[in-house]
Amino acid sequence: MKADLHIHSTFSDGSESIEKIILMAKGKGLDGIAVTDHDTLSHIERIPTDAGIRVIGGIEISACHRKTNTRAHILGYNIQNHDIVTALTQPFLEARDKNSEKQAEILIQAGFQIDMEKLARAGGKYLYKQHIIDWLVATGQVSDMYGDFYRKTFKRGGICAFAVEYIDVFEAVYAIKSAGGLAVLAHPGQQRNFRLIPELVKVGLDGLELNHHAHDEECRETIRHYANRHGLFLTGGSDYHGKYEPQPFGVGDFLSDESGVKAIL
Numbered sequence: 001m002k003a004d005l006h007i008h009s010t011f012s013d014g015s016e017s018i019e020k021i022i023l024m025a026k027g028k029g030l031d032g033i034a035v036t037d038h039d040t041l042s043h044i045e046r047i048p049t050d051a052g053i054r055v056i057g058g059i060e061i062s063a064c065h066r067k068t069n070t071r072a073h074i075l076g077y078n079i080q081n082h083d084i085v086t087a088l089t090q091p092f093l094e095a096r097d098k099n100s101e102k103q104a105e106i107l108i109q110a111g112f113q114i115d116m117e118k119l120a121r122a123g124g125k126y127l128y129k130q131h132i133i134d135w136l137v138a139t140g141q142v143s144d145m146y147g148d149f150y151r152k153t154f155k156r157g158g159i160c161a162f163a164v165e166y167i168d169v170f171e172a173v174y175a176i177k178s179a180g181g182l183a184v185l186a187h188p189g190q191q192r193n194f195r196l197i198p199e200l201v202k203v204g205l206d207g208l209e210l211n212h213h214a215h216d217e218e219c220r221e222t223i224r225h226y227a228n229r230h231g232l233f234l235t236g237g238s239d240y241h242g243k244y245e246p247q248p249f250g251v252g253d254f255l256s257d258e259s260g261v262k263a264i265l
Contacts, residue, residue: 003032003265005256006060006075006186006209006237008244011046011123012037013130015242021251022051028252032265034237036060036075039089039096039167041082042123054265060186061089061176063169065196072193072200073186074172075209075235077264080180088167088175093126095164100127103160107132110159112141129154130244146246169196170203177204182264184235187212189219194226201230207263211236211254213247235260 007021008014016024018035025033032054037043044057059076079085101116104127108114120131133150136142142149154160176183184207188194197205208223211234215223227234234257238249256264 001031001258001261001265002029002252003034003054003256003261004030004237004240004252004254005032005034005036005058005077005235005260005264006212006239006254007033007035007251008037008060008239008241009035009043010120011035011040011043012060013122013128013241013244015130015134015244016240018043018046018055019048021240022048022053022055024251025055026051026053028250030252030255032056032261033251034058034077034264036077036237037122038062039093040123041079041085044082056265059085059089059176061085061172062092062166063172064166065169065193070193070196071166071191072169072188072196073191074169074176075184075186076172076176076179077182077184078180079176082179084179085175085181088171092164092167096128097126099162099164100129100132103129103154103162104132106159107136107153112136113139128244129160130241134244145243169200173200173203173205182206184209184260187214187239188223189216190214194222197226197230201232205230205232207233207235207260209236210234210257210260212239213249213254233257233259233263235264 036058236256
């Protein structure tokens with residue numbers, strides 16, 4: 001079964017609708033996909049039941065290991081009690097929205113023309129920095145999404161180089177497990193957080209994302225080692241964001257390992 005288990009839609013920081021994503025998946029001959037939007041489960045009610053392929057909704061919680069300030073995003077699948085997870089992520093969604101609103105205001109003060117009423121928003125509600133930059137690109141005020149403007153403005157030292165505190169990674173795993181779901185550490189090679197795996201296993205981690213565009217063969221070997229050692233299943237996916245992330249690949253270009261397909265789908 002060919003499945004892409006890591007995709008983002010317009011309900012978070014993806015540029016494509018769920019309907020468009022399903023069409024792309026079918027065009028690639030996939031059997032199933034998981035839409036794993038950041039910090040929300042609101043998209044699940046918009047997933048059609050007659051898509052022609054298996055489509056499930058999941059979540060990617062923007063988390064970190066507080067002690068070491070290490071990013072460690074957690075994918076959640078097959079969540080039964082949405083309220084438990086939403087209670088954890090909703091305050092973060094609102095904080096991110098306020099943070100992005102502040103970034104937009106700073107850019108307006110710096111001379112950029114931004115119509116706040118016309119900016120795209122996740123699920124029609126929450127503003128991301130990607131929505132702001134996309135507006136600036138579309139109106140010809142900057143040349144591209146992640147070029148010099150992004151690096152000078154949103155990275156260290158820039159006028160918009162500030163963000164909200166991420167959710168504690170242990171709380172993220174605990175919430176998913178308490179809600180009856182399966183918890184998977186997303187792209188550990190990208191965030192170089194392998195050392196956290198044994199600690200996360202203790203609080204219920206079920207799987208590791210193996211196939212991801214940021215992983216080379218050395219990363220995949222390390223991930224397989226941890227999976228074998230701790231009895232974890234393996235997943236994979238494109239981590240597709242559309243035009244909101246510079247990537248030369250699309251839905252279905254990275255697929256889940258069979259063990260993850262069996263566990264999740």
